Amino acid sequence: MPGRWQLAQNKAAAGGERVTHSAKQTKKRPRALYIGAGLGASLIAALALLAGSDEDGGGGGGKDGTLNKTDFSPFTVTSKEAISPTAFVLSVRTCADSNSSSSAAAAAIIRAAWEHGLWSVEIKQPQLQIARHYTPLPPLSPSSPLTSDGNANANEAEQELRFLVRRVDGGEMSTYLSKLRVGDRVWLRGPHSGFDVARRLGHPQRRSVVFLAGGTGIAPALQVARRLLDGPPGGGGEEGVSSDDDDGEGKKPAVSILWANRCAADALGRPPRDPGTSGKIWWWPPSWWGGGPLTRDQTTSRTQEQETTAADSSLARQIRDLERRHPGRFRISYFVDEEGRYIGARDIRTAAAFGAAEASTKSAPQQVLPVGRLCPWHSPAALEQLRDDDDASRRGTSPCTCAHTSTNDGLSPSPSPPPPLSTAVAAGVNLLCVSGPDGFIAAYAGPKRWHGGTEMQGPVRGVLGQMLREKGGDRGDMGGNWLVLKL
Numbered sequence: 001m002p003g004r005w006q007l008a009q010n011k012a013a014a015g016g017e018r019v020t021h022s023a024k025q026t027k028k029r030p031r032a033l034y035i036g037a038g039l040g041a042s043l044i045a046a047l048a049l050l051a052g053s054d055e056d057g058g059g060g061g062g063k064d065g066t067l068n069k070t071d072f073s074p075f076t077v078t079s080k081e082a083i084s085p086t087a088f089v090l091s092v093r094t095c096a097d098s099n100s101s102s103s104a105a106a107a108a109i110i111r112a113a114w115e116h117g118l119w120s121v122e123i124k125q126p127q128l129q130i131a132r133h134y135t136p137l138p139p140l141s142p143s144s145p146l147t148s149d150g151n152a153n154a155n156e157a158e159q160e161l162r163f164l165v166r167r168v169d170g171g172e173m174s175t176y177l178s179k180l181r182v183g184d185r186v187w188l189r190g191p192h193s194g195f196d197v198a199r200r201l202g203h204p205q206r207r208s209v210v211f212l213a214g215g216t217g218i219a220p221a222l223q224v225a226r227r228l229l230d231g232p233p234g235g236g237g238e239e240g241v242s243s244d245d246d247d248g249e250g251k252k253p254a255v256s257i258l259w260a261n262r263c264a265a266d267a268l269g270r271p272p273r274d275p276g277t278s279g280k281i282w283w284w285p286p287s288w289w290g291g292g293p294l295t296r297d298q299t300t301s302r303t304q305e306q307e308t309t310a311a312d313s314s315l316a317r318q319i320r321d322l323e324r325r326h327p328g329r330f331r332i333s334y335f336v337d338e339e340g341r342y343i344g345a346r347d348i349r350t351a352a353a354f355g356a357a358e359a360s361t362k363s364a365p366q367q368v369l370p371v372g373r374l375c376p377w378h379s380p381a382a383l384e385q386l387r388d389d390d391d392a393s394r395r396g397t398s399p400c401t402c403a404h405t406s407t408n409d410g411l412s413p414s415p416s417p418p419p420p421l422s423t424a425v426a427a428g429v430n431l432l433c434v435s436g437p438d439g440f441i442a443a444y445a446g447p448k449r450w451h452g453g454t455e456m457q458g459p460v461r462g463v464l465g466q467m468l469r470e471k472g473g474d475r476g477d478m479g480g481n482w483l484v485l486k487l
Contacts, residue, residue, distance in 0.1 A: 077186060084266045087167070089165070125173055194391070201430075225257070225330060256351035260342065432484045441486050
């Protein structure tokens with residue numbers, strides 16, 4: 001069946017005839033001429049499309065294997081790991097020669113993306129000429145901090161990109177990716193930077209991050225955990241924010257992930273549970289996973305082979321490794337549709353309290369600067385109007401204004417830089433992040449808003465909006481200042 005692009009070419013060819021000839025002349029022209037012109041244009045377009053797909057994935061460039069934001073670059077599938085009945089981890093590596101300058105350039109680009117924290121790439125489906133964004137899972141590397149001069153093993157692991165993919169009935173991209181084999185080529189474009197969570201968090205000590213993840217939304221959640229817990233100490237390096245020399249666990253924020261899945265088989269890394277707990281119907285119809293709510297008759301018990309696969313998967317080991325290395329700073333809770341468990345307001349408050357409890361056991365409380373009402377990094381009002389989540393492009397041009405105003409209201413900059421801050425003063429906020437299917441994000445944080453052809457964060461609504469408004473302001477009854485990021 002001809003694609004939309006081919007149909008457009010057919011219409012353009014016919015339209016060209018109507019423009020260059022009078023109505024009288026057009027009537028005398030044989031119909032076969034129009035048909036032949038249209039078929040000829042379609043044939044040329046089809047041949048060009050197939051040639052592009054065979055040579056460069058239709059991307060038109062990036063053949064040296066260097067990942068870039070303009071052209072699609074070739075990567076090779078190195079492994080494909082089934083981790084549940086519906087999901088798999090696809091690993092790819094650049095096609096560039098490992099000893100070439102292109103390979104070194106590709107490694108530097110990927111390393112910079114990991115140091116930023118949140119990022120994604122586009123993967124192309126060459127037959128349909130469509131692309132979708134996918135968020136890489138953190139690399140399986142030795143337990144070492146994220147530094148630009150990390151050891152060779154860490155650098156090697158960072159160059160291999162791993163993607164969590166869930167097969168969806170009728171899904172064009174997931175069907176295409178599920179059919180790839182080891183050694184096949186796949187075409188990537190990027191990296192596309194997301195929010196700078198470290199800078200938005202500000203000074204990490206005594207901060208909390210609560211992440212609501214739906215399904216494959218666990219990938220950005222683990223990116224955030226890696227950046228904040230294994231990344232460079234000192235948080236976001238805010239201008240006017242001081243820090244001490246303590247770069248241990250006490251200097252890191254508390255990260256709590258609430259992970260929701262449709263089926264128990266997808267709750268990777270969770271300790272074994274009694275299978276008799278499943279069977280309730282979930283109250284929120286329709287399910288944001290793409291189907292209706294589950295009933296007892298629709299649920300199935302996992303086989304022993306499936307349980308073993310899930311427990312031994314690389315993603316499950318990665319989650320358990322985070323729990324082992326950061327026992328007081330990382331926690332993950334599981335919620336499964338078929339077990340009748342969903343993320344509620346009480347669970348979110350408990351996750352927020354986890355961070356507060358850990359902070360209270362450390363040093364004396366820090367004085368927290370009030371959030372500037374128009375601060376580009378910490379203000380909910382400014383975030384609502386943000387045109388994109390590419391914080392990397394704003395890093396050098398939009399300073400934090402929480403400490404740059406005489407009244408700390410963020411409205412009018414002071415004529416001169418603020419006086420030096422004491423070590424007891426910090427700027428920043430706690431973070432509430434939501435990632436997953438559009439319906440999941442809308443239910444918990446409200447939908448994103450389209451304006452002028454651009455997707456904006458929009459106001460915070462849903463469950464989190466209600467919680468933050470319960471006692472007024474942007475903190476509600478959770479304590480502290482909270483910033484909601486829709487990913």
